[in-house]
Amino acid sequence: MKVKIIITLMLGLSLGLYGQETKITILASEDAPKISRHIYGHFAEHLGRSIYDGLYVGDTSSIPNKDGVRTDIIKALKEIKIPNLRWPGGCFADTYQWKDGIGPLEERPTMVNSWWGGVTEDNSFGTHNFLNLCEELGAEPFISANVGSGTVEDFIDWLQYTNHPKGSPMAKLRKENGREEPWDVKFWGIGNEMWGCGGNMTAEYYANIYKQYATFMTSWENENDLYRIAAGASGGDYHWTEVLMREVPKSLIEAVGLHHYAVIDWENKGSATGYDEEIYFRSMEEALKMEEFVTKHSQVMEKYDPDNEIDLVVDEWGGWYDVEEGTNPGFLYQQNTMRDAMIAGATLNIFNNHSERVKMANIAQTVNVLQAVVLTEGEQMILTPTYHVFKMYTVHHDAQLLPVDFDSPKYTFEGESLPAISVSASKNEAGNTNISLVNIDASEEHIVEIDLEGLDINDLEANILESEKIQDHNTFENPNKIKIKEFEDFKLKNGKLEVSLPPFSVVVISSK
Ligand code: AHR
Secondary structure (H helix, E strand, C coil): CCCCCCEEEECCCCCCCCCEEEEEEEEEEECCCCHHHHEEEEEECCCCCEEEEECCCCCCCCEEEECCEEEHHHHHHHHCCCCCEEECCCCCHHHHHHHHHCCCCCHHHCCCEECCCCCEEECCCCHHHHHHHHHCCCCCEEECCCCCCCHHHHHHHHHHHHCCCCCCCCHHHHHHCCCCCCCCCEEECCCCCCCCCCCCCCHHHHHHHHHHHHHHCCCCCCCCCCCEEEEEECCCCCCHHHHHHHHHHHHHCEEEEEEEEEECCCCCCCCCCCCCHHHHHHHHHHHHHHHHHHHHHHHHHHCCCCCCEEEEEEEEEECCCCCCCCHHHHCCCCCCCCHHHHHHHHHHHHHHHHCCEEEEEEEEECCCCCCCCCEEEEEEEEHHHHHHHHHHHHHHHEEECHHHHHHHCEEECEEEEECCCEEEEEECCCEEEEEEECCCEEEEEEEEEEEEECCCCEEEEEEEEEECCCEECCCCCCCCCCEEEEEEEEEECCCEEEECCCCCEEEEEEEE
């Protein structure tokens, strides 16, 4: 039976918007899906200073570390309750020979990281490092395995190495390398971007290859343990999803991927920090396309899978700009401003609201690459505005979605407009309601009036992420310029909650 509680949120627009009123309705229903915590997943590729000189400094480093991984990063990631970590790529994944990354360090072969700067990969960070790190973080590992330049045999050997309990050749090798128990890796990506760096394949060709790999994947403990993710489409390539859904039997697949980056122009991505409002507007326009992509890919999936057995996994997303001046163009190191906080807040709201089909996502990337949550320089580490959004949104992890229905007021720039407000809401196991609101408008404050009648909420607390300028960011000299602050600009009276959302801000309101 569907129990509906209707919460009406009135976006009482400022007088400047001609007194029009925008209503938001939140429908709480027992049928609503849970927001999978895996939507808040991360991604660490062997790319630039993501692993080496980022996460991993080696156990002889003077920088405090646990088995070579920086303890400040471990602490930071635990604080945002990182649910899963995707590795080793990205494009790198389809060049990676996992056997080169196990065994005595001095015997490990080197390779050229052909996608990212042509640097030498010494394979000092390998399978054991990654899987032990995931254990330390309490995160599920998500291995994106080599299909483009690998073999089925290599692939299933890797699976046997990580998951087989004992008595097999790979379990024996694992034990010789110091690990008795299997790690039981559940999440496996079957290649990456197979339409591009994974091998420039057609969807039809990849569907066959996918079936071949998936057929030989065995989970020894429990047949249903493995979660196989087909390398997905880029942006609006619905044909790709259609072919996979049509050609791959349900017994061989648990999820289909999707990648979308907020890039204004691939030839001229623009500076991460030095941008004007026009560029900001364009970035947000690109980021908000996620709503359309997720909706339309879900519709294609619905056609072949009306019972919702196959998930959509957005295993790469985020803002992508020009690299910081003086850094290696192949290393994709960029700063992270309030624009990125807007991209993160709005995108995560989209995923929450599509929890029916979207069960997992991975921001690109965790450390020192693209829309990173932490940046490092020598001994120092800073938290980015994106990090703070992930922290504020931890309240949604595994909570029951409260679906929203509303028409947003507009954010208008030179005659063009975008929805200014994005909202998602959930109720956690303890019965607390959490509402995340993002106002991407670069100059207008928007007033939100939330009708809380029927929810029996009397006591609320709220946090905000805001700053003076949209270009503001944290630096190694000023690491706390942008941080989460307590927010008090709301009034609760007779079951109605009025909130003033400052320009380009993220607010999370929670019942106590
Ligand atoms: O995240 C950087 C790169 O972007 C990944 O390696 C690739 O999958 C995508 O094109």
